[in-house]
Each structure stands twice: as structure tokens, then as C-alpha cells.
Amino acid sequence: MAQRRVTVQSEVGLHARPAALFVGAAAESDGEVTVAKGEGQAVSAKSILAVMGLDVRKGDEVVITADGDGAEQMLDRLAEIADAG
Numbered sequence: 001m002a003q004r005r006v007t008v009q010s011e012v013g014l015h016a017r018p019a020a021l022f023v024g025a026a027a028e029s030d031g032e033v034t035v036a037k038g039e040g041q042a043v044s045a046k047s048i049l050a051v052m053g054l055d056v057r058k059g060d061e062v063v064i065t066a067d068g069d070g071a072e073q074m075l076d077r078l079a080e081i082a083d084a085g
Contacts, residue, residue, distance in 0.1 A: 001032075001065050001066070001067040001071070002065065002066050002067070002071040002072050002075055003063060003064070003065045003075075004063070004064045004065075004075040004078075004079050005061055005062070005063050005064075006061070006062055006064060006078075006079045006082045006083055007059065007060070007061050007083070008056055008057070008058055008059065008060050008061075008062060008082050008083070009058065009082075009083050009084065010058060010082070010083075010084055011058055012058070013055075013056045013057035013058050013060065014035075014051055014052070014054065014056035014062070014082060015052060015056075018081060018082070018084065019048060019051050019052050020048065021081050022035075022045065022051060022078060022081045022082065023045065023046060023047065023048045023051055025074070025077050025078055025081060026044075026045035026046045026074070026078060027046045028074075029046075029066060029068065029070070029071075029074050030068050030069065031066060031067040031068020031069070031071060031074075032044075032065075032066070032067050032068070033045040033046060033064070033065070033066045033067075033074060033078070034064070034065045034066075035051060035054065035062050035063070035064050035065075035078075036054075036062065036063045037054045037055070037056050037060055037061075037062055038060065038061050038062075038063070039063075040054070042063070042065065045064065045078065056082075062082060064078050064079065064082070066078075
């Protein structure tokens with residue numbers, strides 16, 4: 001399982017449009033993809049309600065994990081979305 005830590009730079013955090021982009025990208029993965037706020041409980045990155053429920057704001061660190069084929073590329077893509085300012 002691959003893992004990446006990202007500090008969210010989006011002005012709105014992982015809410016609204018960035019959350020929808022994040023979840024849409026994660027949903028394209030055949031493997032499991034999770035996201036956690038800091039050291040908190042990981043949730044499915046494929047669920048908009050779960051991701052928005054984390055209440056990730058600008059400056060928060062998230063830990064994204066992915067497994068399966070293309071896990072590193074998936075992490076690159078999700079990190080880019082979370083880091084977009």
C-alpha cells in the first residue's frame with residue numbers, strides 16, 4: 001500500500017469543488033483509496049460524504065493511501081488536487 005502526506009493548499013480545503021474532484025479521481029481506482037486528516041481515522045476517498053466529513057481546511061495535513069495497480073500515479077493525482085491552491 002502506497003502512502004502520501006499532503007498539506008492542503010486549496011482556499012476551501014477539501015470542500016465543494018476540490019472534494020468532488022478528489023472523490024471523482026479516487027473513484028477511478030480499482031483498488032482501495034483512503035484519506036485521513038492528520039493522524040485521524042481513515043475514510044474512503046471514494047465517498048463524498050466521508051471526505052467532506054473530515055472537515056479538511058487549508059493548511060491541514062492529510063494522509064492518502066492507495067493500493068493496487070497504479071497506486072503511485074493515483075497518489076500523485078490526488079496530491080495534486082489536494083495541493084492545488
